[in-house]
Amino acid sequence: MSNYQKLDFWSLKAQKEGYPARSVYKLQEIDKKFGLLPKSKGQINADYKVLELGAAPGSWSLYILRKFDGCGFLAACDISPLSDHNGAGLFAGQNFFFKQADIFAADTQAELAAKGPYCLILSDAAPSTSGDRGLDTARSEELVRAALSYAAVSLRQDGALCIKIFQGQDTAALIKETRPKFKQLKTFKPEACRSSSFETYIVGLGFKKTL
Ligand SMILES: C[S@@+](CC[C@H](N)C(=O)[O-])C[C@H]1O[C@@H](n2cnc3c(N)ncnc32)[C@H](O)[C@@H]1O
Numbered sequence: 001m002s003n004y005q006k007l008d009f010w011s012l013k014a015q016k017e018g019y020p021a022r023s024v025y026k027l028q029e030i031d032k033k034f035g036l037l038p039k040s041k042g043q044i045n046a047d048y049k050v051l052e053l054g055a056a057p058g059s060w061s062l063y064i065l066r067k068f069d070g071c072g073f074l075a076a077c078d079i080s081p082l083s084d085h086n087g088a089g090l091f092a093g094q095n096f097f098f099k100q101a102d103i104f105a106a107d108t109q110a111e112l113a114a115k116g117p118y119c120l121i122l123s124d125a126a127p128s129t130s131g132d133r134g135l136d137t138a139r140s141e142e143l144v145r146a147a148l149s150y151a152a153v154s155l156r157q158d159g160a161l162c163i164k165i166f167q168g169q170d171t172a173a174l175i176k177e178t179r180p181k182f183k184q185l186k187t188f189k190p191e192a193c194r195s196s197s198f199e200t201y202i203v204g205l206g207f208k209k210t211l
Contacts, residue, residue: 020083024059025192044071051118052076054125057083116154123147123163137168161204
């Protein structure tokens with residue numbers, strides 16, 4: 001299958017399954033490989049909370065809410081609004097909170113921390129690409145550091161983390177620095193990523209709160 005057909009395949013599949021973006025299949029693949037989210041509804045109680053940074057247009061949110069099926073709690077944040085493709089009902093529910101804001105803002109950090117602590121923190125946040133790879137990777141790294149600071153404050157002991165990063169010259173150092181804070185830390189590039197893209201995901205399992 002060519003790259004073009006592959007792109008088309010993921011987009012069409014997303015459309016058919018009611019997701020606002022094809023990026024949902026990246027999370028689905030990461031979830032399948034690492035078991036980020038509980039497998040069954042029975043394992044999700046009111047204390048099971050997820051924080052999602054860079055959530056718009058909302059495919060990951062929808063994937064999580066569908067898995068939750070009314071249980072658990074999801075807090076999500078993005079500068080941009082969520083998709084209104086299917087009307088507000090798409091994200092309706094008591095167990096969902098969306099904040100349209102910059103994740104770097106101190107008041108946003110405080111508000112999201114107050115809704116935690118979280119069992120899982122996800123960040124698919126990405127800068128708008130400029131075409132200058134050095135600049136784009138540096139901006140992505142700032143977003144990764146922001147997500148890590150949310151984790152330092154709000155991730156539960158033994159919690160999990162999944163953060164998108166545009167691979168740049170400082171990525172290896174950042175991973176080395178983060179590795180001791182988790183029992184297991186890996187990078188993973190899902191099939192649904194464009195093959196030309198230099199994005200990958202840092203997945204941390206078993207957060208060591210005290211380090
Ligand atoms: C690839 S999209 C996320 C797609 C999402 N996971 C989904 O499945 O629909 C990256 C998002 O990061 C957001 N973003 C980038 N910088 C941000 C920031 N400083 N604060 C909040 N959101 C940010 C962008 O607005 C964009 O919506």
